[in-house]
Amino acid sequence: MSAPGRLPRWADLGLLPIVSLLAALAASAAIIAIVGESPWVALRLMAAGAFGSQEAAGYTLYYATNFIFTGLAVAVAFHAGLFNIGCEGQAYVGGLGVGLVCLGLDHHWPFWAILPVAMCAAAGFGAAWAFIPAWLQARRGSHIVITTIMFNFIASALMTYLLVEVLIKPGQQSPETREFASAACLPSLSALLGRLGLNVSASPLNLAFLFALAAAAFVWVFIWHTRWGYELRTVGQNPSAAVYAGISPPRMMLIAMLLSGALAGGLGLNEVMGVQHRLLLDFPGGAGFVGIAVALMGRNHPVGIFLAAVLFGALYQGGSQLSFDLPRINRDMVVVIQGLVILACGALENLFRTPLAALFARWRHPGEGE
Amino acid sequence: MSAVRTDPPAASASPVRDTPPALELRGIDKRFGPVHANRGVSFAIARGTVHGIVGENGAGKSTLMNIVYGFHRADAGEVWVHGRRVDLLRPHDAIAAGIGMVHQHFMLVDNFTVLENVVLGVEGGRRLADGLARARAELERIARDYGLAVPLDAVVEHLPVGLQQRVEILKALYRRAEILILDEPTAVLTPQETDQLFRMLARLREQGKTVILVTHKLREIMAVTDRVTVLRQGAVVHETATRETSERTLAEKMVGRAVSLQVEKTPARPGGVLLAVQDLEVRDRFGVTRVRRASFELRAGEILGIAGVAGNGQSELLEALAGILTPSRGEIVFKGAALVRGGLGPRARRRLGLAHVPEDRLRMGTVAAFSAQANAILGYHDQPAYNRGGLLRGTAIQAGCARKMRDYDVRPPDPGLRLSAFSGGNQQKLVLAREIDCDPQVLLVGQPTRGVDIGAVEFIHRRLVRLRDAGKALLLVSVELDEILGLADRILVMFNGEIVGEVASADATEGKLGLMMAGVKEESV
Numbered sequence: 001m002s003a004p005g006r007l008p009r010w011a012d013l014g015l016l017p018i019v020s021l022l023a024a025l026a027a028s029a030a031i032i033a034i035v036g037e038s039p040w041v042a043l044r045l046m047a048a049g050a051f052g053s054q055e056a057a058g059y060t061l062y063y064a065t066n067f068i069f070t071g072l073a074v075a076v077a078f079h080a081g082l083f084n085i086g087c088e089g090q091a092y093v094g095g096l097g098v099g100l101v102c103l104g105l106d107h108h109w110p111f112w113a114i115l116p117v118a119m120c121a122a123a124g125f126g127a128a129w130a131f132i133p134a135w136l137q138a139r140r141g142s143h144i145v146i147t148t149i150m151f152n153f154i155a156s157a158l159m160t161y162l163l164v165e166v167l168i169k170p171g172q173q174s175p176e177t178r179e180f181a182s183a184a185c186l187p188s189l190s191a192l193l194g195r196l197g198l199n200v201s202a203s204p205l206n207l208a209f210l211f212a213l214a215a216a217a218f219v220w221v222f223i224w225h226t227r228w229g230y231e232l233r234t235v236g237q238n239p240s241a242a243v244y245a246g247i248s249p250p251r252m253m254l255i256a257m258l259l260s261g262a263l264a265g266g267l268g269l270n271e272v273m274g275v276q277h278r279l280l281l282d283f284p285g286g287a288g289f290v291g292i293a294v295a296l297m298g299r300n301h302p303v304g305i306f307l308a309a310v311l312f313g314a315l316y317q318g319g320s321q322l323s324f325d326l327p328r329i330n331r332d333m334v335v336v337i338q339g340l341v342i343l344a345c346g347a348l349e350n351l352f353r354t355p356l357a358a359l360f361a362r363w364r365h366p367g368e369g370e
Numbered sequence: 371m372s373a374v375r376t377d378p379p380a381a382s383a384s385p386v387r388d389t390p391p392a393l394e395l396r397g398i399d400k401r402f403g404p405v406h407a408n409r410g411v412s413f414a415i416a417r418g419t420v421h422g423i424v425g426e427n428g429a430g431k432s433t434l435m436n437i438v439y440g441f442h443r444a445d446a447g448e449v450w451v452h453g454r455r456v457d458l459l460r461p462h463d464a465i466a467a468g469i470g471m472v473h474q475h476f477m478l479v480d481n482f483t484v485l486e487n488v489v490l491g492v493e494g495g496r497r498l499a500d501g502l503a504r505a506r507a508e509l510e511r512i513a514r515d516y517g518l519a520v521p522l523d524a525v526v527e528h529l530p531v532g533l534q535q536r537v538e539i540l541k542a543l544y545r546r547a548e549i550l551i552l553d554e555p556t557a558v559l560t561p562q563e564t565d566q567l568f569r570m571l572a573r574l575r576e577q578g579k580t581v582i583l584v585t586h587k588l589r590e591i592m593a594v595t596d597r598v599t600v601l602r603q604g605a606v607v608h609e610t611a612t613r614e615t616s617e618r619t620l621a622e623k624m625v626g627r628a629v630s631l632q633v634e635k636t637p638a639r640p641g642g643v644l645l646a647v648q649d650l651e652v653r654d655r656f657g658v659t660r661v662r663r664a665s666f667e668l669r670a671g672e673i674l675g676i677a678g679v680a681g682n683g684q685s686e687l688l689e690a691l692a693g694i695l696t697p698s699r700g701e702i703v704f705k706g707a708a709l710v711r712g713g714l715g716p717r718a719r720r721r722l723g724l725a726h727v728p729e730d731r732l733r734m735g736t737v738a739a740f741s742a743q744a745n746a747i748l749g750y751h752d753q754p755a756y757n758r759g760g761l762l763r764g765t766a767i768q769a770g771c772a773r774k775m776r777d778y779d780v781r782p783p784d785p786g787l788r789l790s791a792f793s794g795g796n797q798q799k800l801v802l803a804r805e806i807d808c809d810p811q812v813l814l815v816g817q818p819t820r821g822v823d824i825g826a827v828e829f830i831h832r833r834l835v836r837l838r839d840a841g842k843a844l845l846l847v848s849v850e851l852d853e854i855l856g857l858a859d860r861i862l863v864m865f866n867g868e869i870v871g872e873v874a875s876a877d878a879t880e881g882k883l884g885l886m887m888a889g890v891k892e893e894s895v
Contacts, residue, residue: 227752244726245749246720
């Protein structure tokens with residue numbers, strides 16, 4: 001006997017997001033039609049803009065790299081029953097760590113020595129920024145949603161101060177640091193593949209994408225196949241049962257948030273070390289918040305998060321192509337489309353779950369008692 | 371309890387034979403997704419009778435009553451009240467049709483007076499004072515007619531549970547209920563309060579009200595009802611006049627096979643002291659003292675029962691022994707070594723051989739969203755059998771769970787299935803398997819058969835006795851007196867956080883325990 005309204009696993013993970021996505025696309029098509037453009041043309045432009053060329057696909061995956069990191073960060077916290085809204089700030093501060101390491105070492109150390117230090121700095125700074133809200137939640141009961149949001153603002157103010165007053169390259173107006181020397185830059189994927197004799201057109205896609213995939217694999221092993229992941233999920237699902245089993249919920253909350261912040265910090269590798277090669281204002285660009293949608297849509301599972309991150313990368317990249325090609329669809333319209341996808345896949349998933357579950361129930365018990 | 375029984379007007383030869391039944395259900399059918407909760411349920415309840423509805427958990431009793439009270443809407447079927455077909459779309463419709471419901475968990479505003487609670491929602495008019503004055507007069511009349519005296523100006527949270535329940539009944543009567551549904555009304559009552567309730571029900575019946583009693587306690591059905599309907603798997607499987615049936619017959623109809631209601635056990639042969647509790651004081655997380663200076667010893671090879679009405683400190687005592695709550699005073703000595711206050715958590719105590727089956731398996735004992743195999747290692751997940759260097763050993767976990775499911779007859783025997791997909795009895799068997807499997811010296815057991823079907827109760831009781839016979843010590847906390855009387859070798863009674871007395875099970879009677887559960891000290895019993 002299964003509880004009412006439950007879907008088979010494959011439908012829950014595969015069918016439901018697709019149905020939600022189609023619904024969001026249908027709504028978007030209606031809006032595009034109202035504006036006076038052809039939805040079909042718009043969809044083709046968007047698809048071509050996201051995957052039409054090697055360069056386009058490279059941009060899509062570069063955006064996806066950010067979303068994988070932040071999506072994983074949200075998911076890990078979520079498994080411990082915590083809603084980490086602070087990935088934006090944690091990614092920002094994580095990038096600060098990367099930047100400081102690169103600025104300090106780029107003229108002294110070779111790339112292979114800087115890389116691990118920069119990785120540790122990304123994770124360490126991100127985790128440190130998550131630690132304070134986590135500690136406040138675990139020991140003082142301050143709600144993590146509120147504190148992490150506040151810490152986004154603090155991170156933003158801190159970074160502005162540092163870039164304007166401290167780290168700015170002397171003798172220029174824009175609040176940016178100097179550019180890193182090449183020893184502190186992640187190689188782009190086209191350069192890496194070129195070394196293997198494969199010719200791929202240049203794009204911002206860089207080594208950090210592979211780190212993001214590795215992080216996804218790590219999260220999968222950690223959450224489902226280690227003792228600590230088991231404890232973390234127990235705390236998230238039933239804190240009383242965790243106490244009964246001898247697991248300390250405050251301790252697991254701290255661990256989950258540290259890991260979450262460290263993952264968010266990974267975004268700094270991609271943006272600062274992989275693309276911008278310097279520290280500048282607002283480089284996370286909202287990816288911390290998109291991570292929430294990615295985690296929701298990806299069902300907090302690394303595979304789902306990867307797919308959702310690619311989808312959102314495609315929306316970002318294809319969307320900018322769309323606003324470029326169709327004058328009546330501007331940047332804001334693209335944000336509306338992204339918003340509809342988030343709405344359908346995250347907030348409204350139960351809208352489709354109930355009828356789908358009813359459909360499945362009827363399909364499995366045809367005619368019984370009718 | 372049997373003293374309460376007044377001779378009922380037998381439904382079969384009712385003097386009001388020609389009048390339509392108070393409540394008639396015709397072909398009620400209800401489905402929640404794949405679950406078929408009610409299958410063509412039809413029966414009639416004669417006016418002025420007490421009608422029992424029994425069935426195991428998940429048999430569809432609650433769904434049926436929720437349909438009658440307008441919480442759920444039936445997929446098919448009709449409800450007739452006093453010969454009129456009624457459409458019950460929401461509770462308001464049920465109240466208008468003269469149906470009142472007393473829920474198992476009271477729906478009262480704790481810091482309101484009785485009067486305020488009764489008029490809540492039917493204040494009548496703009497000025498509260500007028501409505502209250504009218505209600506007071508009406509309630510005094512009702513109290514006189516039905517012998518339902520309640521202090522109208524007392525604040526509800528200061529009233530004992532039995533009186534709170536009376537307020538619920540008053541609420542229904544004030545809304546002119548002719549049909550009163552009581553859902554597991556005795557779960558929170560002492561035996562004496564139960565007797566009072568049943569006297570009250572008899573009085574209501576004399577006055578021509580119709581009472582529907584939903585319960586799983588067959589003894590109460592036998593004591594107070596005129597007719598009884600048995601539900602199994604959503605369908606009516608048996609209906610009879612109560613005087614023509616027996617507890618055993620009803621149990622068999624509920625389960626669908628012969629069951630043994632008696633626990634078979636030989637006298638205990640207690641060994642050395644395994645667990646000694648000295649002057650224990652426990653506060654809950656709000657700082658309220660829940661256990662006061664409790665002292666007792668638990669020996670190998672015995673089952674020590676702790677009786678008491680729910681909420682008198684048994685839960686906190688159990689949690690303190692398991693290491694979940696930290697005692698504010700006193701000492702717990704396990705196998706001769708003190709479990710230093712707060713120093714040893716549940717994990718360390720488990721390793722020492724102190725296992726714990728918690729009172730509420732869904733709140734504490736399991737994680738409903740996890741698979742059975744993930745639940746089968748809860749609390750033991752750090753042991754080398756299940757993980758190596760932090761990595762969980764999937765195959766070993768699955769094999770271990772499959773073995774426990776075989777040993778404890780958990781159905782379906784599928785380690786990968788979500789825990790919430792199992793019935794209450796099978797969940798409980800899995801918890802029991804997990805806790806007994808590691809061969810503990812002492813097993814703390816809370817409400818081992820709460821929400822468990824009769825077939826599984828039998829199985830669980832046999833297992834507990836077998837564990838005792840293997841020389842282990844068991845501490846059994848239960849609010850079911852029958853369970854305590856059937857299983858325990860010695861019985862401690864708790865009232866208001868204190869252990870008010872100890873009785874050897876051979877000398878224990880329900881009346882004696884009931885008085886102690888109400889706070890009367892042992893010496894004066």
